[in-house]
Amino acid sequence: MSLLDELVESDFVKISRSPDFDHFRSIDGLGRASSIPLGIRDFAASFAMLRLRGCTIYLQRTFPRILQIQYSTTGAIVGLMMDDEASLIVNGMEGRAPALLLVKGTAQCEIVEQHANLVAFVNFDSVDDRGWPGELDRPQVIGTERARFDTLRTTLREVLMLASRSPDTLAQPTVIESVEESILLAVDMAMAAASASDARHLGLSHYLALIRKFDEFVAANAGKALYSADVARQLGVSVRTLHNAVVAIRGMSMHRYMRLRRLWNVRQQLVRADAAQSIKATALANGFWHMGEFTALYRDLFGETPQQTLSALRKNPDRQS
Known part of the structure; x- marks a missing residue:
């Protein structure tokens, strides 16, 4: 205990x-x-x-x-x-x-x-x-x-x-x-x-600034499929630099972090969605084209399927992420 x-x-x-x-x-x-x-x-x-x-x-x-x-x-x-x-x-x-x-x-x-x-x-x-x-x-x-x-x-x-x-x-x-x-x-x-522990902090200051710009860019483009090369180009750095920054600050690969952000965008959009917004349309808008893989990733992260998220919302309208 x-x-x-x-x-x-x-x-x-x-x-x-x-x-x-x-x-x-x-x-x-x-x-x-x-x-x-x-x-x-x-x-x-x-x-x-x-x-x-x-x-x-x-x-x-x-x-x-x-x-x-x-x-x-x-x-x-x-x-x-x-x-x-x-x-x-x-x-x-x-x-x-x-x-x-x-x-x-x-x-x-x-x-x-x-x-x-x-x-x-x-x-x-x-x-x-x-x-x-x-x-x-x-x-x-x-x-x-x-x-x-x-x-x-x-x-x-x-x-x-x-x-x-x-x-x-x-x-x-x-x-x-x-x-x-x-x-x-x-x-x-x-x-x-x-x-x-100041010495390493100084070396990480550039990475911190880059990750914050990265997150701002992702938030501003919620609902859009984002690709690493395009994101790096928009931020004015190489893919390698962006990857190194994500590993240093987020403790995971850029691929995993971008997938996590896209899954989180899907969930937020589903929770706020109107009846016309389908799960498939939301997934596709966020770059998930393999629906079986998308459902498995979503369930592994959130402990429920996208359909269960929508069903729970209908039963409890006050539920929000």
Whole structure:
């Protein structure tokens, strides 16, 4: 049983559980986000939120996806993996324990999660004069000492359990202040042993810009069949450069990524379609000419056939991706 399964709602802890991807709710308090699923079988995304005086703690169970998020904070956001199996790619850099994600101000992140993770975030309202590394409006993946990382992870676990199981204790005078100080000290210790992974980030900046232009181009041409050579030409780069950028930032081949985007376009169009729009017409418009293969790819990704998507929509008109 994971920590999130052990938590119960209280006067301090609020829990949001999504029954399926179509009802998935992002964490509003961290910034604007959109997700493209890499698979939604056994979907079990959820998160818990604990608001203290000067910070908010989030514990989230994710799902395999590409996450595009613009983090925004008045102070700093610190993210960390809550189990050793968790891993992800942030702007082309691998993040796993004992690494921390640090964001000050506003920063755009391109994240790939190949499998479900259990992650925690602490959004501090202010972090004046604490001497943490990092630049404003630039995300960083920061490595730290294992023992100090484990101390921070344990502190967050204990705080969440206290707020969930013993809210009366947290409601007592000065307890919240003491809890916040424990969290800040744990982060201070982890940051004191930190080493920012800046060198590779600099080398990836061109790829990041290229992928964002690529996504804008795909979004602007939704419903059209796109081909790698044409896309590369429109972006003013070679196919090889575009492929290398996709592998570095998205963690998959350009072929797989373009197919994923086309499948996601189909699903969004089916969910919004009127009665005159057929599945075959939608598939063909997005470059899928082999209907048997298209149906299999769609089912593997979304756990249902295109026809089942339409049937579920007719039964539940409020269902949206």
